[in-house]
Amino acid sequence: MTDPWNPPTEQHSATARLVALDKLCVWHPFTQMKAWCAADHEPLVLVDAEGAVVWDSDGRSYLDGNSSIWTNIHGHRHPGIAAALRSQLERIEHASFLGTTNAPAIELASRLVARVAPASNLRKVFFTDNGSTAVEVALKMALQYWQLTGRADRCHFAAFDHAYHGDTSGAASLGGVGSFFDRFAPIQFQPTRVAGLADLFALPDEETSRLAALIIEPLVQGAGGIRLWPPGLLRDLRAWCNRTGTLLIFDEVLTGFGRTGTLFACEQEGVWPDFLCLAKGLTGGALPLAATLTSQTIFDAFLGEFEELKTLFYGHSYCGNPLACAAALASLDAFETESTLEALQPKIRLLSSLLEELKALPQVRETRQCGFIAGIELAGASGEPLDWRLQTGARVCMAARPHGLLTRSILDTVTLIPPLCITEEQLRTAVHALRLGLESL
Numbered sequence: 001m002t003d004p005w006n007p008p009t010e011q012h013s014a015t016a017r018l019v020a021l022d023k024l025c026v027w028h029p030f031t032q033m034k035a036w037c038a039a040d041h042e043p044l045v046l047v048d049a050e051g052a053v054v055w056d057s058d059g060r061s062y063l064d065g066n067s068s069i070w071t072n073i074h075g076h077r078h079p080g081i082a083a084a085l086r087s088q089l090e091r092i093e094h095a096s097f098l099g100t101t102n103a104p105a106i107e108l109a110s111r112l113v114a115r116v117a118p119a120s121n122l123r124k125v126f127f128t129d130n131g132s133t134a135v136e137v138a139l140k141m142a143l144q145y146w147q148l149t150g151r152a153d154r155c156h157f158a159a160f161d162h163a164y165h166g167d168t169s170g171a172a173s174l175g176g177v178g179s180f181f182d183r184f185a186p187i188q189f190q191p192t193r194v195a196g197l198a199d200l201f202a203l204p205d206e207e208t209s210r211l212a213a214l215i216i217e218p219l220v221q222g223a224g225g226i227r228l229w230p231p232g233l234l235r236d237l238r239a240w241c242n243r244t245g246t247l248l249i250f251d252e253v254l255t256g257f258g259r260t261g262t263l264f265a266c267e268q269e270g271v272w273p274d275f276l277c278l279a280k281g282l283t284g285g286a287l288p289l290a291a292t293l294t295s296q297t298i299f300d301a302f303l304g305e306f307e308e309l310k311t312l313f314y315g316h317s318y319c320g321n322p323l324a325c326a327a328a329l330a331s332l333d334a335f336e337t338e339s340t341l342e343a344l345q346p347k348i349r350l351l352s353s354l355l356e357e358l359k360a361l362p363q364v365r366e367t368r369q370c371g372f373i374a375g376i377e378l379a380g381a382s383g384e385p386l387d388w389r390l391q392t393g394a395r396v397c398m399a400a401r402p403h404g405l406l407t408r409s410i411l412d413t414v415t416l417i418p419p420l421c422i423t424e425e426q427l428r429t430a431v432h433a434l435r436l437g438l439e440s441l
């Protein structure tokens with residue numbers, strides 16, 4: 001019998017060996033592993049990348065249609081980010097942020113604060129590793145802030161239907177996608193769940209007065225299915241929070257760093273939160289890093305003598321990782337040197353017109369777009385919503401692969417969320433591949 005860990009090389013190509021080992025040892029996120037491990041499933045092993053293109057182990061190239069799960073901004077192996085990483089590697093690759101500090105993290109915090117001040121009250125940056133923890137720490141800061149200011153009764157949170165704020169238990173408690181999170185209810189808290197402004201405004205005073213904070217994904221809900229908020233909603237939310245004394249958390253883990261056409265989505269309505277959560281695109285997509293920005297007022301409430309125990313007892317081993325922070329600084333530089341946001345505007349318009357063409361297809365029920373975030377919702381034979389069990393969205397994405405597009409669907413909404421650096425020609429190619437995928441239904 002062959003040893004599964006060491007399949008004889010003469011019988012296995014390098015790719016086949018990797019795939020065999022993957023199926024033997026790896027558990028993939030958000031993946032039904034029975035289908036993944038099935039003999040006829042051939043996962044792509046990605047080995048190379050440049051700009052908006054990735055290559056698999058057989059040398060086939062694909063446009064990265066979902067920015068490697070919504071993270072990539074300036075393209076893969078961006079020269080500026082790569083150079084910053086190399087140079088940081090020559091100095092120090094990791095240093096504890098508990099008890100010591102480091103230059104890239106300090107520079108990054110000050111760059112982020114300089115960027116959002118004076119328009120906002122955000123002045124302090126707390127680093128973590130991912131979007132879920134960026135939200136998690138905002139929850140804990142909000143809760144402890146109210147305890148420290150004599151309002152321990154403000155210990156509840158409000159969140160929207162269809163929201164997605166991450167997978168750690170606190171962040172998942174706020175999630176409004178029941179199929180992801182309901183089974184974890186025994187280890188989650190129950191937020192006040194609202195569908196929209198009307199629900200929020202209708203909450204009784206007893207309930208609003210006990211809210212620590214309200215959380216929203218500004219402009220568009222991502223993982224909940226690319227759902228657009230009506231214009232002006234953020235302004236109304238801010239006014240309601242001011243009136244009721246509720247803290248406001250913006251989860252810009254997806255929408256941050258140009259995704260919606262501005263560096264931060266909330267800038268489009270001139271509204272700022274009490275906590276701004278950033279992750280995915282923060283490093284340009286090169287390394288995991290997250291930042292939670294908050295105000296001087298929140299920060300000051302935690303100041304005191306050690307024995308008062310006002311300290312925020314929260315942190316992760318890799319908080320403020322110098323390599324990740326160096327990548328983030330280089331990404332912010334690229335926004336300036338490459339005028340990324342200016343260059344993006346015509347591409348956003350091109351995406352709109354390409355989506356308009358897709359909308360004419362009988363297989364398409366609706367298209368939704370916010371900047372460089374697009375959702376193409378599929379339709380059944382007579383325009384009705386599809387039975388999600390058929391996994392039509394996933395099948396369309398698979399059918400687009402041979403035409404050179406890698407992307408994912410959220411049930412029957414196919415997403416197109418390309419790196420901001422994608423060229424107009426590549427964008428046309430990506431949408432054309434999607435069209436061919438749709439037509440093959």
Ligand SMILES: *Cc1c(COP(=O)(O)O)cnc(C)c1O
Nearest residue numbers: 130131132164165166222253254
């Ligand atoms: C992806 C995402 C998260 C979670 O980020 P992770 O890095 O995957 O933990 C949180 N909020 C939003 C809006 C997201 O899109």
